[in-house]
Amino acid sequence: MVTGPTVGVFALQGDVREHLHALDRLGTRALPVRRPEELDRVDGLIVPGGESSTMDKLARIFELREPLRERIAAGMPAFGTCAGMIMLADRLLDGIEGQETLGGIDITVRRNAFGRQVDSFETGLAVDGLDAPVHAVFIRAPWVEEAGARVEVLARVPASAPEHGAAGRIVAVRQGPLMATSFHPEVGNDDRLHRLFVDLVTQS
Numbered sequence: 001m002v003t004g005p006t007v008g009v010f011a012l013q014g015d016v017r018e019h020l021h022a023l024d025r026l027g028t029r030a031l032p033v034r035r036p037e038e039l040d041r042v043d044g045l046i047v048p049g050g051e052s053s054t055m056d057k058l059a060r061i062f063e064l065r066e067p068l069r070e071r072i073a074a075g076m077p078a079f080g081t082c083a084g085m086i087m088l089a090d091r092l093l094d095g096i097e098g099q100e101t102l103g104g105i106d107i108t109v110r111r112n113a114f115g116r117q118v119d120s121f122e123t124g125l126a127v128d129g130l131d132a133p134v135h136a137v138f139i140r141a142p143w144v145e146e147a148g149a150r151v152e153v154l155a156r157v158p159a160s161a162p163e164h165g166a167a168g169r170i171v172a173v174r175q176g177p178l179m180a181t182s183f184h185p186e187v188g189n190d191d192r193l194h195r196l197f198v199d200l201v202t203q204s
């Protein structure tokens, strides 16, 4: 029997299915969100990896952008991964012309920050609150260039990562009921970050 909160996944673009599967493995009721009526039915929302500029455009076209901004501002828990991190950031560097975020987390993110030579890589990553490192998959990922005082830094790129110049960059954050990672915890079978988020939703 499924009990507890309903967690939505922003489903206009991105790797929606992977997040739905992770929620399913945790026994959490999940709902793809494409319309404002669906947003009304969820207690928390995951914004997946994908392409943030497309998400921004589609959210406007489907009239989901303002309802999303309002729910986040009203304290709905949200978890953004990669493009989703960009969507939840208050400030964006290297967006396409006219691109806007939903905001919520007091961070400045740089889109496609890791450069073009090696635009994807994987590394072991220690994350605050988790007992053992996660296997973090980065795909044309953003990093957090600046974080405000209210933001808890959960992870930074280790010096051993294959990306030159990225060591020390912030790649996972939390601010109250909002979480974001530069990488894709929905890829693979390690559901610990999803568990953290579902716990946040349950507590809020």
Ligand SMILES: NC(=O)CC[C@H](N)C(=O)O
Residues within 6 Å of the ligand: 048, 049, 050, 051, 052, 053, 081, 082, 083, 084, 086, 111, 112, 139, 140, 141, 142
């Ligand atoms: N894997 C991803 O989500 C990539 C994010 C993408 N580069 C963007 O700008 O939204």
